[in-house]
Every structure is written in C-alpha cells, then in structure tokens.
Amino acid sequence: MKLIQAEKIAKGAEAVIFKGTFLQSPIAIKHRLPKSYRHPDIDNRIRLHRLRSEAKVMTNARKIGVSVPSLFGVDIEDHILIIESLKGKLLFEEMNSLPIDKLDPIFVNLGHQIGLLHSNDIIHGDLTVFNVLIQLEDKPSIIDFGLGKISNELEAKADDLLTFYSTLKAIQPASNILFNTFLEGYLSVYPEGKNTYEQMKKIRSRARYIAREDRLE
Amino acid sequence: MASTEPIILGLEGTAHTAGVAVIQGTQILANESATYFPPQGGIHPREAATYLAKQFPILLKKIFQKLQFKPDKIDGIAFSQGPGLGPCLRTTATVARAISLKLNKPLLGVNHCIAHVELGRTITPANDPLVLYVSGGNTQLITFLNGRYRVLGETLDIAIGNALDSLGREMNLPHPGGPHIEKQAQQGKNLLLLPYTIKGMSFSFSGMVTAAKKLIANHSTSDICYSFQEYTFAILAEATERALSCTKKGSVLLTGGVAANVHLQNIIKLVAKEQESLFYVVPRNLAGDNGVMIAFAGTHLLKTGEIIPIKKSQVKPRWRTDQVQVGWIS
Structure with missing residues (x-):
C-alpha cells in the first residue's frame, strides 16, 4: 500500500497543490516549484525561506489554538509541505453569496483569531479574504502562511491589518462596516492591537492619493 | 468621413x-506630445506647469494643422482631471476649459490612471484583464470588479518609475533614469543582495532604493542596475501572479511608462504563462503619458453622458482609481 496517494488539483501563485490521502486523512501537498520569472538565486533564497517559515508559523499558530491546517511533513530539499486538507469555501466566495448579517459573526471570529496570532507575535503576511476558509457556518480557518513570520514588530502586524483592509475594500462596497466588525473581534482578544491599528493608519497615509474623505478616523 | 463615432480631443x-x-472611435487622427526634462x-511642480503652459499652444497648433477638418467638428474635450501634480493639472484644466467654451463642446474629466487602462483595452485585444500599471508616479494592480476599477495591490510608498529615476540620479x-538603468542592466553580471519586500499584493520600493544606494561606493553601476531590476521586477511579477491567481482573469495587461521596459515585459509574459493567461502590452510610443x-x-x-x-471641473490631485464610477462597462 502506498503511504501517500495524491493528484494535482490546482496551481496557486506560490505552489502547485496536490490533494490526496495520508493514513486515510485528507491532505494537501504544497510543492513550491521554481519561478521562471525570478533570478534563480533570488528564487532559491525565497522558496527555502518561505518553506521554513510557513512550517514554523503554522505549527506555532496551531499550538495557541488558532484554526489552521495541521502540518504533517516538510521536505526541505524538494520544497514540499504536507498539510491537512480543509473542506470549505473561501471567504471571498462567501462574501459574494451571503448577506451582510451572516458575514458579521465570521468577521468577529476572524478578528479573534488574528488577535490571537498577533498577541503571540505571529504574522500572517498575506491576510486577505482569499486566504480565509469557512468550514462550518461561521468558523473561519486561516490558510496559506507562505509569507508568514514570527515578529513582535508593530509595523509587521500593522501590515497584516492593512493588507486585509485593502483587499476587503477592493472587493466589497460595505467593507468599512465589515472591517470595523473584524476590528472589534481583534481588539477584544488583543487590546494592544489599538497601537497596531494606529500604525496601520500611518502606513496607509504614506500611500498615494488617499483622498481626504477616504481617510480612516 | 464615414464613421459616426464621436471625435474627441484629449489633453x-x-x-x-x-x-x-x-x-475617433479607435482611430488616432493626430497625436503630439512634449516632455519636460x-x-x-x-520634477519641480511649478517648473513643469510653466513648461506645459508653453507647450500646449504649440502642440494644439500642430494638431490642427494636421487635421483635415475644422476644430468645430470635435464632439468633446477630454482632459486629465487627476491624479497628479496640482499646478500641472490646473494648467491643463485651464486649456481644456478655454477650448470647451470657445468651441461650445462638452468637457470630459478623465482619471489619468484609468486612461492608461482604457488605452490598453482600446488598442490591444485585452477585454477584461488584470492590469499592471507601472509609471513614474503610480504602480498599481487594477482590475474591474463589481462596477468599478479596483486596486488589488499597489505601492505603499513610491512608484517603480520614481524608484528607478531616483536611483539613476x-x-x-x-x-x-529608467531607460538608462535598463541599458546598464544588460551589462550587469553579479546579483547583489537587496531586500525583497512584498506585502500580499502590495509592495514598497523606497527601502530598496536606500539599500541600492548603499552599494554605489563598492560596486559597478551595471551590477547595481541589474540587481535592482531583478529584485523589483520579481516583486512586481509575484504580486501580479498572486492577483492573477486570486481573480482568475485569464489575461494581463502591462501599461504605463515603465511598460516600455523590455525586460519587465518579458518577466510579466512569463508570469502570464505560469498562470496560463494571455499577455498584452501597450505599444512603446503610447506607454508613457499621452493625449490619446x-x-x-x-x-x-x-x-455615458x-x-x-x-463650474464643477476643478482638478482632483488625489483622485483614486477606485473612486471613479465606471458606467461604460457592464
């Protein structure tokens, strides 16, 4: 009997994903292939660095009780991660189908989870609605820690909030309400997050063309 | 002229x-431009504005000499209402208002960033692409979603063209500096170590310029140019690939002044290939700012009327791409 059986199912931006089973558990195999558009030296450095930090960050996040896939194995030489495969819909898809009152509890809960991550100095690095999976009704799981890192820097945490805010704003007109709901959840488990939010506004004000009426209070 | 399409003057x-x-329609009847160096x-905003004020009458004269018809055949006066440098925008708006009043033709206020996108949609086969807009003043990943052009990712500080120019200086x-850096980079052989900053689909270049400047004392210009392009373009490529993978748009359009960089074109072409998407780029002569x-x-x-x-034609120096109501795409 083969230990692992898998077939290719998707090509993400970072890696090719295979789905299969490992000792009867559903798994995803994330294979980071070299990118043709990057200089090989930059590419190798980045792929190795991200593989290591993804494994480390996922493990730490799971330890503190954040809903993330479990890590089954790492193959440093071949740039492969073997992780638990979660079933569910992307938050991005749910946002197009669910009414706003159904989204509220999801965003509060997501705020809790990110607050928990940040209070433990875990940074996601690419916190968008494309990287949140809704498994049960309002239970978000956080996936794809490819740009994740361990850091106590205010700026890194603020970048997480800003990335989330920006993509939210890019796809959903009611984004300010949803972001505030998220923020409520975030601050309730991570009161120091007040400073993170202040820093996020500071970073945002460095960007180009923030119209006066569009500034966050 | 058989075409029933409106004739538009663009400033x-x-x-x-x-x-x-x-x-007229998709036809370019005349096109003139002049750039301040x-x-x-x-660029000092006031000096640039003075330059524009001198150039517009000369360019308009040239244009009307070329055309086979009188100015009153024009159906609308379009001008760049924003975003941009205040004094420059005000100069251009003044010219546009004067012509509109003189010819008694409607005034059309265009968002400069969206104009770069619409240019690509008009003269390349790209219909609903993910757009990588790279220029001296802007660097954005734009796509059409829910009735507007949305910015999926962008620079959090300076634009890629600005970064190239200031490193060049x-x-x-x-x-x-951009074209000179591109040329120098072709002679570069050694990849020097630089930071690689990406934040989801956004990026920042200011710190990379600072890091590159520190290399000047001990390394050749060509190696610095080569390394700077390899790093910054790889970041743009990765952000583009992520946006392409998220939105599943199926095509990429490269536009803006820095789109003239052949190395960047080749890199983004490879990104499109990775995501099994089509690649389009605006022609070199229309990559930079232009009236077309x-x-x-x-x-x-x-x-769309x-x-x-x-009275309501005041300029909008901070007009964002995602603030524009887009009535012409359904």
Whole structure:
C-alpha cells in the first residue's frame, strides 16, 4: 500500500497543490516549484525561506489554538509541505453569496483569531479574504502562511491589518462596516492591537492619493 | 468621413508631459506630445506647469494643422482631471476649459490612471484583464470588479518609475533614469543582495532604493542596475501572479511608462504563462503619458453622458482609481 496517494488539483501563485490521502486523512501537498520569472538565486533564497517559515508559523499558530491546517511533513530539499486538507469555501466566495448579517459573526471570529496570532507575535503576511476558509457556518480557518513570520514588530502586524483592509475594500462596497466588525473581534482578544491599528493608519497615509474623505478616523 | 463615432480631443498634463491628441472611435487622427526634462534633480511642480503652459499652444497648433477638418467638428474635450501634480493639472484644466467654451463642446474629466487602462483595452485585444500599471508616479494592480476599477495591490510608498529615476540620479545617470538603468542592466553580471519586500499584493520600493544606494561606493553601476531590476521586477511579477491567481482573469495587461521596459515585459509574459493567461502590452510610443489615452477614456464618458459643467471641473490631485464610477462597462 502506498503511504501517500495524491493528484494535482490546482496551481496557486506560490505552489502547485496536490490533494490526496495520508493514513486515510485528507491532505494537501504544497510543492513550491521554481519561478521562471525570478533570478534563480533570488528564487532559491525565497522558496527555502518561505518553506521554513510557513512550517514554523503554522505549527506555532496551531499550538495557541488558532484554526489552521495541521502540518504533517516538510521536505526541505524538494520544497514540499504536507498539510491537512480543509473542506470549505473561501471567504471571498462567501462574501459574494451571503448577506451582510451572516458575514458579521465570521468577521468577529476572524478578528479573534488574528488577535490571537498577533498577541503571540505571529504574522500572517498575506491576510486577505482569499486566504480565509469557512468550514462550518461561521468558523473561519486561516490558510496559506507562505509569507508568514514570527515578529513582535508593530509595523509587521500593522501590515497584516492593512493588507486585509485593502483587499476587503477592493472587493466589497460595505467593507468599512465589515472591517470595523473584524476590528472589534481583534481588539477584544488583543487590546494592544489599538497601537497596531494606529500604525496601520500611518502606513496607509504614506500611500498615494488617499483622498481626504477616504481617510480612516 | 464615414464613421459616426464621436471625435474627441484629449489633453494630458498631470506631471512632466504635455500631450494633445484627436481620436475617433479607435482611430488616432493626430497625436503630439512634449516632455519636460529638468536640468538637474527631479520634477519641480511649478517648473513643469510653466513648461506645459508653453507647450500646449504649440502642440494644439500642430494638431490642427494636421487635421483635415475644422476644430468645430470635435464632439468633446477630454482632459486629465487627476491624479497628479496640482499646478500641472490646473494648467491643463485651464486649456481644456478655454477650448470647451470657445468651441461650445462638452468637457470630459478623465482619471489619468484609468486612461492608461482604457488605452490598453482600446488598442490591444485585452477585454477584461488584470492590469499592471507601472509609471513614474503610480504602480498599481487594477482590475474591474463589481462596477468599478479596483486596486488589488499597489505601492505603499513610491512608484517603480520614481524608484528607478531616483536611483539613476544617485548614479549620475540622466533623467529619466529608467531607460538608462535598463541599458546598464544588460551589462550587469553579479546579483547583489537587496531586500525583497512584498506585502500580499502590495509592495514598497523606497527601502530598496536606500539599500541600492548603499552599494554605489563598492560596486559597478551595471551590477547595481541589474540587481535592482531583478529584485523589483520579481516583486512586481509575484504580486501580479498572486492577483492573477486570486481573480482568475485569464489575461494581463502591462501599461504605463515603465511598460516600455523590455525586460519587465518579458518577466510579466512569463508570469502570464505560469498562470496560463494571455499577455498584452501597450505599444512603446503610447506607454508613457499621452493625449490619446485621455481621448479614448473621454469617448466613454461622452457616450455615458458624464459631462462636467465648467463650474464643477476643478482638478482632483488625489483622485483614486477606485473612486471613479465606471458606467461604460457592464
């Protein structure tokens, strides 16, 4: 009997994903292939660095009780991660189908989870609605820690909030309400997050063309 | 003239380029432009505005000499209402208002960033692409979602063109630095270590310029140019690939002044291939700021009736891509 059986199912931006089973558990195999558009030296450095930090960050996040896939194995030489495969819909898809009152509890809960991550100095690095999976009704799981890192820097945490805010704003007109709901959840488990939010506004004000009426209070 | 499409005059003047063009439908009937090169340092807004004020009458004269018809055949006056440098925008708006009043033709206020996108949609087969807009003043990943052009990712500090120019200045390359860096980079052999900053689909270049400047004392100009391009373009490529993978748009359009960089074109072409998408780029002569793109975008505004009265035609220096109501795409 083969230990692992898998077939290719998707090509993400970072890696090719295979789905299969490992000792009867559903798994995803994330294979980071070299990118043709990057200089090989930059590419190798980045792929190795991200593989290591993804494994480390996922493990730490799971330890503190954040809903993330479990890590089954790492193959440093071949740039492969073997992780638990979660079933569910992307938050991005749910946002197009669910009414706003159904989204509220999801965003509060997501705020809790990110607050928990940040209070433990875990940074996601690419916190968008494309990287949140809704498994049960309002239970978000956080996936794809490819740009994740361990850091106590205010700026890194603020970048997480800003990335989330920006993509939210890019796809959903009611984004300010949803972001505030998220923020409520975030601050309730991570009161120091007040400073993170202040820093996020500071970073945002460095960007180009923030119209006066569009500034966050 | 058999075409029933409206004839539009487009005036571009957001920074250092004065552009005047007349188009009809997808046809470019005339196109003239003049670009200000500062004797030293970067662009001073007031000096650039003075330059535009001198150039517009010359360019308009040239345009009307070329055309086979009188100015009163024009159906609308489109101008770059924003975003950009205040003094430059005001100069351009003044020219546009004067022509609109004189000819008694509708005034059309165009968003400069969206004009770069509409140019690509008009003259390449790209219909609903993910757009990588790279220029001296802007760097954005734009796509059409829920009735508007949305910015999926962008620079959190300076634009890629601005980064290239300011690094070029430090190495005593002439302004604009971009094309000179591209040329120098071809001779570069050693990849020097630089930071790689990406934040989801956004990025920042200011720290990378600082890091690259520190290499000047001990490394050759060509190696620095080569390394800087490899790093910054890889970041743009990765952000583009992520956006392409998220939105599943199926095509990428490269537009803006830095789109003329052949190395960047090749890199983004490879990104498109990775995501099994099509690749389009605007032609070199229309990559930088020009009147044609303003006129193309103005055509849409005229057709959807978005005409602005003179009283409401004040410039919008901080007008964001995602603030524009897009009535011409369903």
